[in-house]
Amino acid sequence: MVYIKKMVMHGFKSFAKRTEVFFDKGINVILGPNGSGKSNISDSLCFVLGRLSIKSMRAAKARNLLFMGSKYIKPAKEASVEITFDNSDRAFAIEKNEITLKRVVRSNGQGIYKINDETKTRLEVIEMLAQAGIDPYGFNLILQGQIQSIVKMHPEDRRKIIEEVAGISIYESRKEKSLKELEKTEEKLKEIGAILRERTAYLRNLDRERSQALRFKELEQIMRRCKASIIQKKTHEKEKEIANIDKSINEKGEYKEKNKEEINKIQQELEKYSERINEITKKIQQATGLEQETLHTNIANLKAELEGLRVRLENYENKKAEISRRMTEMERSIPSLEEEIRELKDESPLVAQKSQELKKKKEEMTKLEEERKRVLALKTELHSVKERIKDKERQLSRASLTSENLLKQLEEYTMDLTYENDKSCADSIISLRQSTISYKVQLSEIAQRELEKEKAISVAQSEIQKSEKVKKDVESMDVCPLCKSQITKEHIDHVNSDATSKIELAKSSISSAMQNLSEIREKIKTIQISLQNTEKKISVAEIELVKHKSAAEKKEQLKKMVEEERMLKDEILTLENKRKQLEEKTLDVSKIEEKYDQTILEIEEISSRTAEDVDTTLLYKERDLENIRSIIKRSTRDHGEVSQQIEELQASMKEKKHRLQEKESQEQDLQTRFKKMFEERENIQKQIQEKNLKLSEVQSGLRAIEEQINYLKIGKAKIDAEHEALQMEYTEFSEVEIIQGSISFLEEKLQKTQETLQQIGSINMRALEVYKEVKKEYDIVQEKVNTLDKEKQDIVAIISEIDNKKRRSFMKTYRAMNALFSENFSKLYSKGTAFLELENEEDLFSGGVNIVVKLAKSKYFDVTSLSGGEQTLVALSLLFAIQEYKPYHFYVFDEIDAALDKRNSERLAGLLNQYMKSGQYIVITHNDAIILNSHLLYGVSMHDGVSKVLSLNIKDSIPQEYLQPEKKPEQMPQAYLQKATEESLKREIAEHAKEEIAYNVAPLANETIEESIREEEVKDNMSSNNANQETTGD
Structure with missing residues (x-):
């Protein structure tokens, strides 16, 4: 456990000279008359621990902390206080058994802090003290007149005491740190939020443009799909047509081959027939020469000529009859037409x-x-x-x-x-x-x-x-x-x-x-x-x-x-x-x-x-008349020509018939001689005619098939060209998804899509590409916002968790301290009870903590209405509750028992003796009971405005029978205690007086040391001689 081993004061307030005070682990009591400078020791302790409030050390300004001078000693130019802590348990993070802390203040207000003779800043000193849980403003430092302030303080300040005891300050520091982080996070969120809002507005505009571009692109894609589907449908139809044409060409090709085979067969047969006829003709010619052949040929030619003349004659006769009929009709119409023309000429x-x-x-x-x-x-x-x-x-x-x-x-x-x-x-x-x-x-x-x-x-x-x-x-x-x-x-x-x-x-x-x-x-x-x-x-x-x-x-x-x-x-x-x-x-x-x-x-x-009008009718009538007359003239001429041709044909036919008869008579003679051969030849010729007829039919069919095949090939070539064009066009849409449906449906959909495209306004196709880049940047910023927002939520959660932990810690400490407070009050005051009460149990930190005191007859009193002694007992009960719940390493009590009577002082001494094992106590008091229970006594005296400290081990100065546990303080004679104390103090004063005289050799050069000692011994009442230092001491 850390405790104060020694404190050295030099030039601080009334301690003009270097003054060393050694402290024990137990109860250390400082006593002395009023104005001797007892409280300056507690002030010096607060000073060296780093207090900044000069008024809390009973001084108007920093210069007043320095020794002001006396009759024999000059004013101090600086004041210093040095304190030595025991560090055996390494409460301080320094590998030394003792830690020395020193603070110096000069007349110009300059201050210096040192740790183990190394100059440090105040912050470094405070941090080091905090390692051992030492606070220069802690509740273990109760200066003169402050004991009742604990009772009179505001309820919220009293609540803060419990907070400090509960160690909530660590939660507060964490919360403050978290709030600062939250503030920084919110600031970053604002900055990034501004960027995000700007990006959002820009992205929203881009999104609209992108939607339009996507719609435009979608419509274009639909249009492409429609076009691709139409092309594919047409391509398939063309392929079907090509397949059908190929099928027809193949079928007709097969039929053509069959016809060719049949033609070849017929031609082969015709060749055989021709060979046979040639053989027969050759035999006939060998027998009859060329006569029969020529005769046969002439007859055939004459028959053919007669047949032709007959047909022509029949045609001419029909034509002649038709001309005659027409001429008759036209001649009949001429008189009436001439009559009409005459009438019309008269009119127009x-x-x-x-x-x-x-x-x-x-x-x-x-x-x-x-x-x-x-x-x-x-x-x-x-x-x-x-x-x-x-x-x-x-x-x-x-x-x-x-x-x-x-x-x-x-x-x-x-x-x-x-x-x-x-x-x-x-x-x-x-x-x-x-x-x-x-x-x-x-x-x-x-x-x-x-x-x-x-x-x-x-x-x-x-x-x-x-x-x-x-x-x-x-x-x-x-x-x-x-x-x-x-x-x-x-x-x-x-x-x-x-x-x-x-x-x-x-x-x-x-x-x-x-x-x-x-x-x-x-x-x-x-x-x-x-x-x-x-x-x-x-x-x-x-x-x-x-x-x-x-x-x-x-x-x-x-x-x-x-x-x-x-x-x-x-x-x-x-x-x-x-x-x-x-x-x-x-x-x-x-x-x-x-x-x-x-x-x-x-x-x-x-x-x-x-x-x-009549003129047009007359014109037409005249034209008709002219035409009729012209036709009649042509018809008359044609009639004459036809009649002449008929006569010529009849004469020619007559002559041909006569010649035919002659030839037929000659042929009859030959046929009689070569009848069988002629019959065979005629039969063969009939077969040849039949075969030729059949050959003609087959060849006609073959030509028709070839024409059909050519027509189909031409059509196929055309369709192939269209098919190839469609395929070339389809290459543009090779990866486009096809829409199912008829061509009419697709063409209608294509037309509607094109109309919709035309209705769309300005399109920024660049928005598609820009949107991706901006969206990527937006997502990065959004991710930052999300991260910061998550950090913010985490910080809020941490703050909430800190508040919950703070509440739980506070309530745990409050309940424990309330019980200890009530118990301590009962020990100190038997006429009543006291307890702590929260002003707002729902919201702990919005209200304070009140002290409720219940005295006899179930009456509750406000602490401010209690007497000074009762208020002191309440404050002490709370202080010892704090000590028991969270012990401090040392306590400084400056006249906390001033308002207590003898009985209550004895009870206080008992409590101090009870708690001394858990802490070091430095008590400034006039109370005998507390003095009796102390381990070390320090007497403070003042001479010529300079305070001196004299130490006394009370166990060595008081008879052993009065130090037994069963002996009560009141059993010790007060006179004996007073006498033992005074004698011990006188011895110490004498020793100090010698030192004082030796130190002040110059001003006392005309006096001997022995005379100075006798003079000091004569001065038996140090306090009355130093009354003029009252204000400086206390």
Whole structure:
């Protein structure tokens, strides 16, 4: 267990000289008259532990902590307190059995902390003390007049005491750290949230453009699928047609081969028949020569000629009869027609003129029709050009709208940009981050320099102290400790000069170091401000970098859209020129149409007038008459020619018949001679005729089949070409999914898809590619947000868990302390009970803790209405409850029993004796019972404004029979106790007086040491002589 072994005070308040106080592990009691400086010991303990509140140490300002001077002693230039802790159990993380802590304050307000003679900062001291659970503001330090403040304190402050005892401060520090982390996380969330909102807005616009592009792409894909499906369907149909044609060609080819075989067979048979006929003819010729053959040939020729003449004669006769019939009919119609013409001539003499006019109009109308067709073709072409212009203008409008949107977005992105481009922005971020690293390195280096300067100042101050001490000590020395020679005035002057030069040098060093330290701290502040500004600039630059990237993408899109607009404008300009040319060519179309319509009207008018008028009828009648007469003339001529030809044919037939008869008579003679051979030959010739007829039929069929095959091949070639074209067209859609359905269904779907595509406005196809990149960046930012949000939730969960642990720890401590508090109060005060009560049990930390006291007759009292002694008992009960629940290493009680009577003081002494095993007690008191139960007594006296401490081992000064456990404090005679104490103190005072006289040799040079001792012995009442130091002591 850590305890205080020793405390050294020098120049602190009334302790002008170096004063050492050794403490025991048990109860250490400090006593002395009022104004002797007892409470200055507790103040010095608070001072060395690192308290900053000067008023809590009963001083108005830091200078008042220094010894103010007396009749014989000068004011102190600095005050120091040094405390030594036992570290046997290594409560402090230092591998030494003793830890020395020292604090110095100078008249200029400068303070120095040291641990084992090494200069440290206050923070380092506080951290070291915290390792052993020592707090300079802890509840183990109860200074003068503070005991009742525990009772009178606000309930919330009382609750904080329980929190501290419960160790909730660790939860509070964790919670504070978690809250700082939560604040940082929320700040990061705000920063990234701003980026995310900007990205979200941009992504939302891109998503709309992407949806339109996807819809456009989907429709295009549907259109491609429809086209691919239609092409595939048509391809399959063509393949089926080709297959059918191939089948037909194959079938007809087989039939053709059969016909060829049959033709070959017939030709072979004909060859056999011809050979046989040749044999028969050869035999006949050998027998009759060529006569029979020639005769037979002549007969056959004559028969053929007669048959031809007969057919011709029959035709001529029919023709002659027809001519005669027609001539009869026309001759019958002439008289009536001539009569009608005569009548019409009498009525209209202008027929010829109107007929000529009508003929001209018709010729004119023919020319107009050709011109009209040409102009209509131009108009059709003009309409097509206009439609194309409209389509291009729509495309241009969409492109312009897209460009405007892109330009607006670009303006939004480039607004308030401080960097020229993303490269400069990225370079700036890299540079700023390097600057941040540089600033942090500089801060680290400067912090090291600051620590070195502080150490240098501390070393210089220590050197000044040593030099001053040397100057003081050398005057009181007779022999030099180094050279062992007698100290002379020159020796003293030399030492003083050397010490003065060292002091001046140290002061100069301190001044320079302080100036450098001020400059370093100012530089640290400047660098920290620069670091904060740089981090802000990095955050702004990162956001701007995102804008630059977005702007660059928009610029690229805008560039493409501008190029597309330029191309569209060029196309529109070309089409406009063509339109103007066509419009110039079709300027007269209205005139042509008007003239054409006018001509039609004129023709209709003339036609209607000639139809209604007699002239047209007369013209037609005359034409009919002329035609009839012309026909009659031709018919008469033809009739004569036909009659002559009939006569010639009849004469020729007669002559042929006569010759035939002659030939047949000659043939009859020959046939009689070669009858059998002629019959055989005739039979063969009949068979040849039949075979030739059959051959002709087969060859005709063969030619028909060949024509059909050729036709099929031509059709197949055409279909093959179409099929190949479809296949070539289908290569564009080779990977497209096919839609099932009929061609009509697919064509209808294709038409609807094309119409929908035309209705869609401007499309930014670039959005598909940009969306992926932006979505990727968005997902990264979103992931960061999710991570930060998860971190935030984790931190909130940690805070909630800390609050729960804090509540559980608090309630556990509260219940235990409440029980201990009630038990201690019952031990100290038998007339009642006391307990702690929470103001708000639902929300523990929004309310405080009240102390409820129940006295006789079941009456409850507020602690503020109790007497001073009762309040002290309540406060002590709470303090000892804290001690039992969470023991401190040591306690300092300054007159906590001032308001207690003898009986309650004895009870308090009993409690102190009970708890002394768990802690060290330093008690400032006037109470006999507590003095009797102590291990060490320290008497504090004051002479000429200077306090002195005298120690007394009470066990050695009091008879053993009064120190037995069964002996009660009140059984010891008060007079004996007072006498033993005074005698012991007088002996100590005498010893100290000798030292005081030896130390002040200079001012007391005319007095002897023995006289000083007698004078000190005469002064039996130290407190009355030092009444003027009342305020300084307490």
